Amino acid sequence: MITVIGERQAKIDGQFIYLGPLTDCKECKLKGVCFNLDAGALYRIVEVRDVKHDCMVHEDGVRVVKVEKESMVGAIAKKGALEGTTITYEVIKCDHLGCEHYHLCHPLGIDKGHKARIAKIKGDLECAEGKKLVKVTFE
Numbered sequence: 001m002i003t004v005i006g007e008r009q010a011k012i013d014g015q016f017i018y019l020g021p022l023t024d025c026k027e028c029k030l031k032g033v034c035f036n037l038d039a040g041a042l043y044r045i046v047e048v049r050d051v052k053h054d055c056m057v058h059e060d061g062v063r064v065v066k067v068e069k070e071s072m073v074g075a076i077a078k079k080g081a082l083e084g085t086t087i088t089y090e091v092i093k094c095d096h097l098g099c100e101h102y103h104l105c106h107p108l109g110i111d112k113g114h115k116a117r118i119a120k121i122k123g124d125l126e127c128a129e130g131k132k133l134v135k136v137t138f139e
Contacts (some may be wrong), residue, residue, distance in 0.1 A: 004033055004053065005045070010063035015070065016047045017074050017109035024057055028042040033064075040042075040109050043067040071137045074107040075125055083121055089114045096128045104135055 009016065020039035025031050030053055037043060038074055047066035055062045091112050092105035099105075104125065110116060116138040125133040 001002065001036065001043075001069070003037055003043075003065060003067055004030060004055075004062040005065050006055070006058035007052065007060035007063050008058075010045065010048045010065055011044055011088050012048055015042060020051045022057060028056065030055075030062070034062075037067070038069070040111075040114065042072050042109050044068040044070050071139065072107055072110055073104060073122070073135065073137055074110055074116075075101060075104040075133045076118075076136055078124065078134045081118065081134045081136065083118055083123055086115055088093075089107060089116050092131065092133065094129060096125075099128050101125050101127070101133075101135075105133070110138065 005016065018037040018039060018041055021031070021035045025034060028034070044067060045065045046068050049064040049066070051064040053062050076087065089110050089112065094105050096102065117137040118136050120137040122135040122137060124134065125135050127133050
């Protein structure tokens, strides 16, 4: 998939979460290329092209890049976790900011109420609060 990204962010293997179109961009001639991604999805840059364009949002302009959608990883309650099912994501409430799994319980790009399909259950997680959790990959 081809899109554009800010010049400073245009690096191979760089990752970003597309948050959706900006209102500042509604008159831009490149909006079709910028807005062709799925909002809330994680992407990885696999190719940076030589083509550069001016941009009203990015000070240094934007670079044309090829991206691939990445699977997102998170933690969910073990009860009811079943591969292939679609869930309404609930953030795991946790006060242990230093926990090694905190980023899984609060994954970037997946907000409370987000619908996500469980592609794979990767295994049990040890929770500092004793909750029964599993690590999953979302589609």
